[in-house]
Amino acid sequence: TQLLEQSPQFLSIQEGENLTVYCNSSSVFSSLQWYRQEPGEGPVLLVTVVTGGEVKKLKRLTFQFGDARKDSSLHITAAQPGDTGLYLCAGIGYSGYALNFGKGTSLLVTP
């Protein structure tokens, strides 16, 4: 099993602030995905990054895949209460057949 460590585990900020969530591993991944899970719901895919060094933007969310394909970050600009949720990173290795999930970052954005 390839382990993914996410940090911070919890984050509570005020509306309008910026934040970055990190996803790190000692293993190389062929691709990495970010999901958001809201209370009482299943995870929903936000983005997939495939190429080392790749940067993808989704409105106020910016995702980056590390050059060595071992880590990723999620940056949110001007956070809004609607961004509240559990953010999960998940990766698949070149010889893997399943997604390995990180333990998640719980984000709370207060008005």
Place this chain on the structure above:
Amino acid sequence: DTAVSQTPKYLVTQMGNDKSIKCEQNLGHDTMYWYKQDSKKFLKIMFSYNNKELIINETVPNRFSPKSPDKAHLNLHINSLELGDSAVYFCASSQDSLGGGLFETQYFGPGTRLLVL
């Protein structure tokens, strides 16, 4: 229309009982999964089926037995329930199976909250 549905949404039962959770997807996908999310929100793969055939069977007690009657359904039967089985169980599906470095979008159901007393 719900893409991946699970029943029941909540399940409260006594230790030692046998229970089943059902999952259906109407996306026409070939691969389905069962995940367990513990109280600390850690999501871990349990099983994966591709076209009704088991392709992933992680280290899960053999009290857990998945069954796929067709590729749109993947049910999970649990025998002799234990306190430690309390968790949220998610079903998911993807167009094809993961492997060889290929990525697929997985669509998750809303989860079944199992509480064993």
